[in-house]
Amino acid sequence: MKTTRTNESAICKSCLTVLDAATSDENAVPSEGDITVCFYCTTVSKFDSELMLEPLNEFEQKQIQDDDPAMWGKIQHTIRQIKLFNDYKKKQN
Ligand SMILES: [Zn+2]
Secondary structure, X not given: OEEEEOOOOOEOOOOOOEOOEEEEOOOOOOOOOOEEEOOOOOXXXXXXXXXXXXXXXXXXXXXXXXXXXXXXXXXXXHHHHXXXXXXXXXXXX
């Protein structure tokens, strides 16, 4: 697990939460074009050259599903994990 500070002005354009860090279970450091999942609302975005976030449009999502099914599976797995964690957290409060 590696967490990297990205851009302090980066926000998820869906839930408007500041996302100034990214965590990878493969110790990867984010760079332009990399895909990330919002920890708060699970919107799938990609990093631009300044590590700001742009949500994937339907075409881009379909492209990943067609061209890289393993990556798409990983994204879906990450979304499920985040939802489970957030449901668990809600029950604790
Ligand atoms: Zn979000």
